Amino acid sequence: MIGPDPVWRLTPALGAPLGRGRLRVTPEDFQVDEQLAFTPAGEGEHLMLQVCKRNANTDTVARHLARQAGVRAKNVGYCGMKDRHAVTTQWFSLPWPIKRDLPDPAAWSDPGQGIHIRQLDRHDRKLRRGAHAANRFRLVLRLETPLDPTAVAERLDQMRACGVPNGFGPQRFGWGGSNLERFEAQDRPTGIVLSAARSALFNHVLEQRITDGSWDQLIPGEWVCLSGSRSGFLAESVDETLLARLKAGDLHPSGPMPGRAGDGPAGEALAREQAWLAPASKWLEKLGVCGVDALRRPLRVIPQHLQWEQEDRDSLTLCFELPPGSFATSVVAECIETD
Structure with missing residues (x-):
C-alpha cells in the first residue's frame, strides 16, 4: 500500500499540534450544514427536501426518502456524502409530478432513524454531486491537554493566510x-x-x-x-x-x-x-x-469564516466553511492531534 501510514494521516504542515483531544465524543460535537449555491425554484417536476440527520449516513436517508416517495433510490439526488457520526443538514431531490400535492414533512420524518425533514419545495431538476457551494462546520474538540490561547489564535491566523x-x-x-x-x-x-x-x-x-x-x-x-x-x-x-x-x-x-x-x-x-x-x-x-x-x-x-472559542479549559470549538470535497479533519489536524 502506498502513501502515509495510515494513508489519511498527513504530516502537519504548519507546525506541531498545539494539544491533544477527541473529536465526535457525541454526534453534536461534529455538525455540518450544507450551503447551496441556489434556492429551490419553487416549481418543476422534482421535490427538494432539506434533511437534518443524526447518526445516519446519506445512503440511509436516500433510501428512506425513496420509500416514502415510491421511487427507486437511484432517482434520489444529493450533492455529496455527509458524515454518519454527526449532526448534518443536507439537501435531497426526487421526482415529483406536477399534479401531486406536496407531502407533509413531519409525516416523512423518522426520529427513530435520526431523520428530520426541515423544509421542502419544488425544483426543476435533480440535484447533482458537487452542486452545493460549501459545507459549514461547527466542531467541538474534547481536550486532553491544556491549550495556550495565544498559540491557537496564531495558528488560525496561519490557516487564514496560507x-x-x-x-x-x-x-x-x-x-x-x-x-x-x-x-x-x-x-x-x-x-x-x-x-x-x-x-x-x-x-x-x-x-x-x-x-x-x-x-x-x-x-x-x-x-x-x-x-x-x-x-x-x-x-x-x-x-x-x-x-x-x-x-x-x-x-x-x-x-x-x-x-x-x-x-x-x-x-x-x-x-x-x-x-x-x-x-x-x-x-x-x-x-x-x-x-x-x-x-x-x-x-x-483555505478555510473561510474561521473562528474559535473556548468556553472552558476542557473543550475547543472551531467554526469554518470549506468547499465541496474538502475534509474538516484537515483543519483539525493542523491544530489538535486526535485519534
Whole structure:
C-alpha cells in the first residue's frame, strides 16, 4: 500500500499540534450544514427536501426518502456524502409530478432513524454531486491537554493566510483502509473503492510536497487550480503575478487524481510526480483500465469564516466553511492531534 501510514494521516504542515483531544465524543460535537449555491425554484417536476440527520449516513436517508416517495433510490439526488457520526443538514431531490400535492414533512420524518425533514419545495431538476457551494462546520474538540490561547489564535491566523493541506480524510478509505484492500483484490473496482485508490495516491503526492515544503507553493511546470472552479492552467514558469494570486488565495498548486490521460503538470513538477508515483505503477495501470479520467485537485484549501472559542479549559470549538470535497479533519489536524 502506498502513501502515509495510515494513508489519511498527513504530516502537519504548519507546525506541531498545539494539544491533544477527541473529536465526535457525541454526534453534536461534529455538525455540518450544507450551503447551496441556489434556492429551490419553487416549481418543476422534482421535490427538494432539506434533511437534518443524526447518526445516519446519506445512503440511509436516500433510501428512506425513496420509500416514502415510491421511487427507486437511484432517482434520489444529493450533492455529496455527509458524515454518519454527526449532526448534518443536507439537501435531497426526487421526482415529483406536477399534479401531486406536496407531502407533509413531519409525516416523512423518522426520529427513530435520526431523520428530520426541515423544509421542502419544488425544483426543476435533480440535484447533482458537487452542486452545493460549501459545507459549514461547527466542531467541538474534547481536550486532553491544556491549550495556550495565544498559540491557537496564531495558528488560525496561519490557516487564514496560507490554508491547510487539502488531504482526504479517513471517511474516504473505509474502516481501517478497507476500501484500499478491496481495490487491490477486485479486477475492476468501481465507485467509492475506485475513489479511495485515487485519493490515496493524491495523499501520497501531497505528503511529499508537505515534506519538501512546496504544498502551498508553485513550482515550474505546475498545473494550477483556480479557486472556486474546476478549471486550471499550466504554469510553465512562476512569475510575480502568479505569486501574488497565490498569496491572495485566487489559485492553488495541484496534485493528481490519477486515471486516463488528462490535464496535468509539465517539466519539473511532472518529473517530481512521476518519481513519487513510480512505486504505484500497478495501481496506475489498473486505474487506466477502469476507464476513469484523470483530474487535478488543489493541494491546499483555505478555510473561510474561521473562528474559535473556548468556553472552558476542557473543550475547543472551531467554526469554518470549506468547499465541496474538502475534509474538516484537515483543519483539525493542523491544530489538535486526535485519534
